[in-house]
Amino acid sequence: MxxxxxxxxxxxxxxxxxxxxxxxxxxxxxxxxxxxxxxxxxxxxxxxxxxxxxxxxxxxxxxxxxxxxxxxxxxxxxxxxxxxxxxxxxxxxxxxxxxxxxxxxxxxxxxxxxxxxxxxxxxxxxxxxxxxxxxxxxxxxxxxxxxxxxxxxSGQRKSAASAGIDRLTDRELEVLQLIGSGRGTRQIADQLHVSVRTIDAHRAHIKDKLQLPDGNALVRYAVRWVENQQGTV
Incomplete structure (x- = not known):
């Protein structure tokens, strides 16, 4: 060289x-x-x-x-x-x-x-x-x-935020996931470092947005949703 x-x-x-x-x-x-x-x-x-x-x-x-x-x-x-x-x-x-x-x-x-x-x-x-x-x-x-x-x-597709689960805020989606994973209200509140009243408010908003009649329907929906998410992995 x-x-x-x-x-x-x-x-x-x-x-x-x-x-x-x-x-x-x-x-x-x-x-x-x-x-x-x-x-x-x-x-x-x-x-x-x-x-x-x-x-x-x-x-x-x-x-x-x-x-x-x-x-x-x-x-x-x-x-x-x-x-x-x-x-x-x-x-x-x-x-x-x-x-x-x-x-x-x-x-x-x-x-x-x-x-x-x-x-x-x-x-x-x-x-x-x-x-x-x-x-x-x-x-x-x-x-x-x-x-x-x-x-x-470009406006050629409507935002999914107008219907279904996509209407949930990031925090509401997190609460839904925790409900579906078997967490109770107190456990979720402790994990997210917020009050039980705050979680109750999130649950109410989720039920309204997903048009669920009561808390039991919310739990069933959340469990199915989490199972479906895990099934796509």
Whole structure:
């Protein structure tokens, strides 16, 4: 090798490393993501967290470039976690990686402040592409979901928010999910750090929006809905 070639080789710049924080309550899932991300020369996992509280600590202490977060966390719903991050770190990019149906949650995640939504079933094929899109300042959605969003923006499709479960607020949807998972009113109040009266108000609003006659009908609906969500995974 000539001296000039050796000089060019020596001066070849190393790629700038982008630091990623993983927030997911499944250690096996996080391990798989670490292996996938670590294979990229310019990406590294700087920290992992199994819940929202630890995730917020890691955001502050490790200063990642991107947070990859699940929506199902043991101490706080992922949508609320996203809102917390955006309130304290408005420039931090967030990519949701979830088992939940994108048709129901992708738009909510973007409204909360995320810059992308990826379903776990397609993570192996699409995660790195999604990460690079979001780090590059773009929004990542599946082709199907992107078409839906464009149709909504262009007025060619009516918003789903006018009917059914899509009329629920993010908090009401979270309460519905907890009801369907077998939580009682007091348990839900304790988990969400609100009063029982607040949960009762959410239950009443959910019943009205879903046109359910009473509390028993609400519980039956919630249980079926949670089972259907799990069945799509």
């Amino acid at each position: 000539s001296q000039a070639s050796a000089t060019r080789t020596a001066k070849k710049p190393r790629p700038e490393m982008k630091r990623l924080l993983l927030v997911d309550d499944h250690p096996i899932m996080r391990h798989g993501l670490v292996q996938l991300i670590s294979a990229e020369p310019d990406l590294e996992v700087c920290a992992e967290a199994g819940n929202a509280a630890d995730g917020m600590v890691a955001v502050t202490s490790r200063k990642p470039d991107l947070v990859i977060a699940d929506l199902t966390l043991p101490d706080k719903h992922g949508l609320e976690f996203i809102k917390d991050i955006r309130a304290l770190h408005p420039d931090l990019q967030i990519l949701v990686l979830s088992m939940h149906d994108e048709s129901l949650y992708a738009e909510r995640a973007l409204r909360a402040g995320a810059r992308g939504y990826l379903m776990k079933e397609t993570a192996a094929e699409n995660l790195i592409h999604a990460v690079r899109r979001v780090l590059g300042g773009d929004i990542y959605l599946s082709d199907k979901m992107a078409s839906v969003m464009l149709e909504l923006l």
